[in-house]
Amino acid sequence: MPLTKGIDNKIVGYLYSAEKERREVEKITDQYPELNLEEAYRIQEKLIQKREEDGCRRIGLKIGLTSKAKQEMMGVHEAIYGYLTDDMLTLEWEPIDFQELIHPKAEPEIAFMIGEDFQGTNVTAEDVLRVTKYVAPAIEIIDSRYINFKFTLADVIADNCSSSKFVVGSKWVSPNTLNLADVGMMMSKNGEIAQTSSSAAVLGHPAESVAWLVNKLGEVGKGIKKGDIILSGAISEAISFAPNDSILVQFDELGSVSFSCKSSK
Numbered sequence: 001m002p003l004t005k006g007i008d009n010k011i012v013g014y015l016y017s018a019e020k021e022r023r024e025v026e027k028i029t030d031q032y033p034e035l036n037l038e039e040a041y042r043i044q045e046k047l048i049q050k051r052e053e054d055g056c057r058r059i060g061l062k063i064g065l066t067s068k069a070k071q072e073m074m075g076v077h078e079a080i081y082g083y084l085t086d087d088m089l090t091l092e093w094e095p096i097d098f099q100e101l102i103h104p105k106a107e108p109e110i111a112f113m114i115g116e117d118f119q120g121t122n123v124t125a126e127d128v129l130r131v132t133k134y135v136a137p138a139i140e141i142i143d144s145r146y147i148n149f150k151f152t153l154a155d156v157i158a159d160n161c162s163s164s165k166f167v168v169g170s171k172w173v174s175p176n177t178l179n180l181a182d183v184g185m186m187m188s189k190n191g192e193i194a195q196t197s198s199s200a201a202v203l204g205h206p207a208e209s210v211a212w213l214v215n216k217l218g219e220v221g222k223g224i225k226k227g228d229i230i231l232s233g234a235i236s237e238a239i240s241f242a243p244n245d246s247i248l249v250q251f252d253e254l255g256s257v258s259f260s261c262k263s264s265k
Contacts, residue, residue, distance in 0.1 A: 119223025
């Protein structure tokens, strides 16, 4: 049975309070096992609208499940997306306060800065590169509100795909100056190598991931806007971190991005 507007609003309040109070909650599908992906995206949109009512501003989107292996593991055939808001953007030189998080993990990404409004349903990677002004190294900090990071696909979509914070490096370059299909990446925690991979892990090419996003948004009459930051997808598995940890991600040709974590206690 389809979820009603009342149930939608109840779920939005449930997830929003969990985020605000920085506490874990049971996944939605424990109570509403019939929740489908269309309903989950509808709840996600209402959740972002709720954040906007509190003064947040949309500044872009992020793409998840961009690894074919991860899609197979989740039993799905396509990626998922969520929204980025201005309060999620974190500056490299400002330590992240662990007390603002629940059980965070860091993912290496390539960020796209979009140079013009863009919408469609038959968009290619080449189209994406044409409208991309810059790309930059980035780290997304995911922090699911669900207990032990355990959820179904519908749960994570409704929860804005575990969006929490993100850091973008200071080096922005034209996508035409490097081979985005094969940018090597190394992620370290406290000086120890934690992950190595290549941008090819993101649907074969990060611009393919962004093209998927534009086409998916186009199906519901939406698009991306000039100035949007798009996180194109995790290049490797996420790693957990704790207070006093520091994370560094280094990309061939693209530069590096890092953050440190503190505890306010």
